[in-house]
Amino acid sequence: MKTRITDSVDGMAVDSASQPSDARLVDETRRGDQAAFGQLVQRYERRLMRVVLRFISDLDLAEDLAQETFLRAYERLDQFDPSRRFGPWLFRIGVNLTLDFHRKRKRRIWSIFFTDRAPEGNFDPQAADPRPELDLQQEVQQVIAQIPEKYRTVLVLRDLENFSTSEIAAILDRKETTIRWRLAEARNRFQELWEKREVIHRRADHEQ
Amino acid sequence: MNCREAKAEIALLVGNDLEDAGARESLRRHVSACPECRGHYQRLKQTFKVLEQADKTETFEVRESMWPALSTRLRHRQQEQKPSRRQWWPLASFLAACIVVVAIINTPAPEHSHAPVVDRGMMSELFPVSGDVSQGPLPHRDEPTTDDSDTPAGKQNKSKPNQSHPGR
Numbered sequence: 001m002k003t004r005i006t007d008s009v010d011g012m013a014v015d016s017a018s019q020p021s022d023a024r025l026v027d028e029t030r031r032g033d034q035a036a037f038g039q040l041v042q043r044y045e046r047r048l049m050r051v052v053l054r055f056i057s058d059l060d061l062a063e064d065l066a067q068e069t070f071l072r073a074y075e076r077l078d079q080f081d082p083s084r085r086f087g088p089w090l091f092r093i094g095v096n097l098t099l100d101f102h103r104k105r106k107r108r109i110w111s112i113f114f115t116d117r118a119p120e121g122n123f124d125p126q127a128a129d130p131r132p133e134l135d136l137q138q139e140v141q142q143v144i145a146q147i148p149e150k151y152r153t154v155l156v157l158r159d160l161e162n163f164s165t166s167e168i169a170a171i172l173d174r175k176e177t178t179i180r181w182r183l184a185e186a187r188n189r190f191q192e193l194w195e196k197r198e199v200i201h202r203r204a205d206h207e208q
Numbered sequence: 209m210n211c212r213e214a215k216a217e218i219a220l221l222v223g224n225d226l227e228d229a230g231a232r233e234s235l236r237r238h239v240s241a242c243p244e245c246r247g248h249y250q251r252l253k254q255t256f257k258v259l260e261q262a263d264k265t266e267t268f269e270v271r272e273s274m275w276p277a278l279s280t281r282l283r284h285r286q287q288e289q290k291p292s293r294r295q296w297w298p299l300a301s302f303l304a305a306c307i308v309v310v311a312i313i314n315t316p317a318p319e320h321s322h323a324p325v326v327d328r329g330m331m332s333e334l335f336p337v338s339g340d341v342s343q344g345p346l347p348h349r350d351e352p353t354t355d356d357s358d359t360p361a362g363k364q365n366k367s368k369p370n371q372s373h374p375g376r
C-alpha cells in the first residue's frame with residue numbers, strides 16, 4: 001500500500017472521537033499492548049519520515065532513522081511524562097537522532113544533491129553551480145543547507161514542516177524565546193543567501 | 209526599537225509569528241519611519257513566498273508502513289532479552305560461587321587476625337549458607353530495584369506545556 005505524505009499537522013493532536021488519543025495508546029503500550037504502539041507508529045511515521053527527509057535526503061537512511069526513533073521511543077516509554085504530548089517527545093528523539101547522524105556525516109548528507117558544493121560555512125558563491133534544471137525544492141534545499149545548523153533546524157521545522165514555535169521549543173528542548181530568535185535569524189539569513197544566488201543566476205544568464 | 213530588533217521582528221511577522229499586538233504596532237511605527245527596514249520587509253516578504261512554495265511542492269512517496277518490520281524487530285529484541293536473563297543469571301551465580309570457593313581455599317589463614325580462625329573444612333561446609341565468613345565476592349543476587357529514582361517527572365524538562373496554535 002502506497003501512501004502519500006500529506007501536509008497536515010496530524011498526529012500532533014489527533015483527538016477525534018473515532019480514534020484513541022495518543023495518551024491512551026501510550027498507556028496501553030506500557031501495559032504491554034504492542035498493537036497500541038503500532039497505532040502510534042502508523043499515526044506518526046509519515047510525518048516523521050518527512051521531517052527526517054528534510055535533513056537526510058536518502059530514503060533508506062531516513063527510514064532506518066525513523067525506525068530507530070520508534071524503537072528508542074518504545075524503550076524509553078517509561079520515561080515519558082503522560083501529562084505531556086507524545087508528538088513533540090517523539091520528534092525530539094527523531095530530530096536528535098537525525099542531527100547526530102547528520103553531524104557525523106556532515107560533509108556528505110547535504111551534498112547528496114550537490115556533490116560539488118563546499119560544506120556549510122565556507123560557501124563560495126562563485127563556486128555555486130546554478131543549474132537551471134534544479135527545481136524550486138532543490139534550490140531551496142541548497143540555500144537552506146548553507147545556514148548554520150541551529151538556525152536551519154528551526155527554519156525547517158517551522159517553515160517547511162509547520163510545527164508551531166512552542167512545539168519546536170519542546171522538540172529541541174529550548175525556550176520558546178530562543179526558538180523565536182533563531183527563527184528570525186534563520187529567515188533573515190535565508191533571505192540574504194537567496195538574494196545572493198539570484199544575483200548569481202542573473203549573472204550566469206547575462207554571460208550566456 | 210532599533211533596526212536590528214526591527215529586522216528580527218519583521219522576520220517573525222512575515223511568517224505570522226509575531227502575535228503580540230503591541231509588538232506589531234511598535235514595529236509598524238518603526239517601519240513607517242525607516243526606509244531601510246521598509247525595504248527589508250518588502251524583500252523578505254518576497255523571499256518568504258519561496259519557502260512557502262517549497263513547503264507546498266513537497267510530495268514524497270512513502271513505502272509501506274514500517275510497522276510490520278518494526279514489530280518484528282521489537283519482538284526479536286524482547287525474545288533476546290528474556291531468555292538471556294533466565295539463562296545468564298544462574299550461570300553467573302554458579303560461577304561466582306565457584307570463585308568464592310576457590311578464593312577461600314587459596315587464601316592463607318590470616319596470621320594476625322583477630323577474627324576467629326575457622327577450620328577450612330568447616331568453612332566449605334558452611335558455604336554457601338553463611339555470607340560473612342569471607343570478604344570475597346558473594347554469589348550474585350538480584351540487585352535492588354532502582355526504578356523509583358527514575359520517575360518520568362524527573363526526566364522531563366520544565367518548560368511550559370505546549371499551547372499549539374494552529375498553523376498558518
Ligand SMILES: [Zn+2]
Nearest residue numbers: 211214242245
Ligand atoms: Zn529600521
